[in-house]
Structures are given as structure tokens and as C-alpha cells.
Amino acid sequence: MELKKALKAIFFAMAMFWQLACLVQKKMDLAQINFSEDIKELIDNMPDLHQGKLGNRQDMTSYGFDNDGRFTFTGLVPSHIELISWNGKLVSYAFKIRSFADQQKIENFFKVKYKNANLQTSKFINIYQYKDDKITAELRTVIEEKFQDGASGYFDVKSIDFSKAFEEKYPILIQN
DSSP states (O other): OHHHHHHHHHHHHHHHHHHHHHHHSOOEEGGGOOSOOBHHHHHTTOTTOEEEEGGGOTTEEEEEEEOOSSEEBTTBOOSEEEEEEETTEEEEEEEEEOSHHHHHHHHHHHHHHTTTOEEEEOSSEEEEEEEOSSEEEEEEEEOHHHHHTTOOEEEEEEEHHHHHHHHHHOGGGOOO
């Protein structure tokens, strides 16, 4: 009887510590980004972080990493994420979409959130583009058969200020 009580107490304590650890771990839903976040706080203790300067500009840095679950997008967990900072603030995020089911969820989100998006279609890919006074967003979706062949969808969102500054510096790289 005493052993059962001790095991229950240990199990309860372990469950409480696990819940506390989950609460302490910072999670960020990329869909809630407002582009005023300090990049150093977001990438703090991120393992295997790869970074590089954009166009040799010291004020623009790209960070790529395999997501450990710290970042989500409307409940989905992208496997690899690219973040861009400009003057120390987050100004862009992007990720590949690894499954057709995830792509459908993101496409539904995009159609609801960015109702006035432009759409370009072809046989294998759709490109949704949206721009307003705060952000630019682009979603590239591929047909299900292409996922089976190893293709991926892609989602990219940038603050409008960064998008304009980057376009001015590198207009040849920006596709219209």
C-alpha cells in the first residue's frame, strides 16, 4: 500500500515537472508574428543555427534551422525554418511545406487571411501573392502528385518595410 502511494506521488511529481517544462519552453506561432520581435530572443539557444548576411549587408541576417518544435504555424510544426532579421528585428519567415495535408491547411489559412491575394496557376503549381501596407506574403502550392515525387510547397511572409528595402537593393532578384 505504501509503495502504491509512493509511486503515485512520484508519478504525479514527474507529470507536474513535465507540464512546467512545457510551459517554460518558448513557443511561437508564426501566424501571430507582428514583425517587432527581437531576433535574439527568438533564436536564443537554437541548436545548429546557420546564419549569413544578405548581400553582405551587416544589417540583414538570415537564420536557418531545423525546427525543434519551438515554432509552429497554426498548429503545424514546419521542419525547417528561415528567419530574417533587419537591424535586430524579425522581418521575415519562410518554410517548406512537407506534406500535401499541411499544404491544404496553410492554403485554407492563406485564402481566409489574405482574401484579395493574386493567384497565378499552372499545371503543377499555384502561386498566391498578397501585399498590403504591413506585409507581403507568398504561398506556392504544388499538386499532390508532385508531393509524391518529392516536391514541396513553400510559404514566405515579409514585413513591407523589409520587402521594399530588399527590392530596392536587389530588384533583379525579386520576381513580379
